[in-house]
Amino acid sequence: MIVLSWNCRGLGNPRAVPVLRELIRTHTPDIIFLFETLVHAQKLEDIRTKIGYEGCFAVNRDWRSGGIGVFWRRSSTCSLLSFSNNHVDMEILDSAIGGWRLTGFYGIPERHRRRESWNLLRTISTASTLPWCIIGDFNDLLHLEDKQGLVEHPEWLFKGFRDAVNDCALQEISMQGYTFTCSRRRGKPNAVEERLDRAFGNFEWMVLFPDAQLSNLVADISDHSPLLLKTTQPEVFIKQRKFRFENKWLREPHFQELVQHSWDVGSGHDLLPRLEMCADLLSTWGKQRFVAFKQSINQYKQKLKQLRNYSNPESVEEYDATRKNMIDLLVQEEDHWRQRAKTF
Incomplete structure (x- = not known):
């Protein structure tokens, strides 16, 4: 299973779909989570047709912000469990290893509402006993080294997010590649880089997929990097192609x-x-x-x-x-x- 998670910062950008298609052609994800789509459900359905995926679920934008889109290749592999403006929770059906849970999460950006994000995490964690993986833009930092820049991050935010992760019994999936996933004002004196995008698994999920790999990709129409999660090594198929004149x-x-x-x-x-x-x-x-x-x-x-x-x-x-x-x-x-x- 290959999962792509990306805060794309708006699918209305005419360059967004070409960049998304390149990510798909390069990495062939089975499931895609897009955050801050800033569009309505019909736009997501149009994109689903363009990229050739079977399934699509959309959480509409909230006025001029937010929005979540999920695409999956085979409709039989996914079953929707719950959703809100800040998450989509699904059961992944696998005949070989059984079912497990995958959640795409978008943390509330406003600091004064951050506790709502943490409580939502706790609520989702108790919704099922299945092996669980959660991935997305949490809009939160775990450690001091997750931030680079002049603007300080309050300690209560570090502690609040860490407590929520611990309460949910989650373990972070180590990430390969560049440390930071969000860059703002590059090259300027007030530039800031942060690690806002992550993936976690509970103990049962980590045992189920001990060789899972998380990579930090490049797609620069957004200030967020896409994350690519691989639970197993993909099989390679060689297709015989007929001649087609271009x-x-x-x-x-x-x-x-x-x-x-x-x-x-x-x-x-x-x-x-x-x-x-x-x-x-x-x-x-x-x-x-x-x-x-x-x-x-x-x-x-x-x-x-x-x-x-x-x-x-x-x-x-x-x-x-x-x-x-x-x-x-x-x-x-x-x-x-x-x-x-x-x-x-």
């Missing part, structure tokens, strides 16, 4: 020369063998072009991971330029998939 090839330089060359190589053969040779050559060439495109995106992502460790003006400027270039590529790729799906 209209975008017509815009590639030297395309006509390539076709002419393949046709000349097959001279002396009958029509069908020549067509097969041309199709094979185009398929190989098309894959190479696609790989080069994906490599560019991956290079930008790796560069972003490196640059976010630095806050000097030159690095911040390079970070912003790299982010723009990567998003431009993702938008181009989104246009390609829309053309293939004939959704223009």
